[in-house]
Amino acid sequence: MRYLTFALTKGRLANKTLEMLEKLGITCDEMKDKDSRKLIFTNEELRLKFFLAKGPDVPTYVEYGAADIGVVGKDTIIEEGRKVHEVLDLGFGKCRMCVCGYEDAAELLKHHELIRVATKYPKIAKDYFYNKKHQTVEIIKMNGSIELAPIVGLSEVIVDIVETGSTLKENGLVVLEEVCPLSARMIVNPVSMRMENDRIKSLITDLRAMLREG
Numbered sequence: 001m002r003y004l005t006f007a008l009t010k011g012r013l014a015n016k017t018l019e020m021l022e023k024l025g026i027t028c029d030e031m032k033d034k035d036s037r038k039l040i041f042t043n044e045e046l047r048l049k050f051f052l053a054k055g056p057d058v059p060t061y062v063e064y065g066a067a068d069i070g071v072v073g074k075d076t077i078i079e080e081g082r083k084v085h086e087v088l089d090l091g092f093g094k095c096r097m098c099v100c101g102y103e104d105a106a107e108l109l110k111h112h113e114l115i116r117v118a119t120k121y122p123k124i125a126k127d128y129f130y131n132k133k134h135q136t137v138e139i140i141k142m143n144g145s146i147e148l149a150p151i152v153g154l155s156e157v158i159v160d161i162v163e164t165g166s167t168l169k170e171n172g173l174v175v176l177e178e179v180c181p182l183s184a185r186m187i188v189n190p191v192s193m194r195m196e197n198d199r200i201k202s203l204i205t206d207l208r209a210m211l212r213e214g
């Protein structure tokens with residue numbers, strides 16, 4: 001039997017994903033060694049391989065078939081736009097993509113002013129402002145700590161992830177508009193979906209049943 005390979009998003013989503021798989025008896029103890037520099041892990045018995053990757057690289061591995069299955073945030077799936085099948089909402093990593101800024105920026109949005117929008121997600125921001133709101137804006141791609149942009153005067157608003165809202169609150173910023181809700185999703189390579197249909201379908205069925213039970 002050939003190996004099925006999983007690409008998991010490093011960081012926030014990884015532990016939750018491993019916890020979930022473990023509940024189904026899919027374990028990979030080797031992966032828990034935090035000091036290890038090893039990059040890929042194998043469960044010989046189940047013929048599975050696992051590796052961790054940066055979020056935006058997960059859909060890339062899955063599109064090219066370097067991984068059969070991936071777990072990644074919906075934000076990253078939309079932003080990367082790779083040819084993958086999104087098969088399951090895993091129900092964790094819940095947050096929202098929002099337009100945020102100082103309260104007075106609401107007026108600029110209302111009047112469709114030509115504002116600057118800082119974001120790690122230029123495609124999502126462009127789609128929202130141009131296609132949904134029909135508002136022309138200047139999008140500035142940043143790589144992190146996006147909330148800094150309105151504070152230092154780089155942009156009037158940001159498009160970023162809001163989970164608890166505490167980063168915004170601590171910096172005097174507010175949610176101005178909601179773009180979309182987000183959560184972790186399972187994605188599958190289209191060829192793997194056909195070639196390994198039974199194994200992948202049964203995994204999806206098990207996960208779905210587990211999610212229903214709560």
Ligand SMILES: Nc1ncnc2c1ncn2[C@@H]1O[C@H](COP(=O)(O)OP(=O)(O)OP(=O)(O)O)[C@@H](O)[C@H]1O
Pocket residue numbers: 009010011012013054055072073074075076093094095144161162163164182183184
């Ligand atoms: N508070 C949050 N901040 C960021 N992402 C979150 C949050 N809550 C849930 N998520 C989800 O978790 C995914 C991965 O989060 P992670 O922290 O690994 O990403 P990141 O902050 O973009 O990565 P990095 O720290 O490598 O820049 C996101 O793409 C998103 O779907």
Ligand SMILES: O=P(O)(O)OC[C@H]1O[C@H](OP(=O)(O)OP(=O)(O)O)[C@H](O)[C@@H]1O
Pocket residue numbers: 143144145146147160161162163164165166167168
């Ligand atoms: O609503 P909250 O619970 O405060 O979470 C939202 C914050 O978390 C994320 O940043 P992250 O910690 O990933 O750092 P980054 O800005 O460097 O990407 C996101 O970009 C927000 O800044």
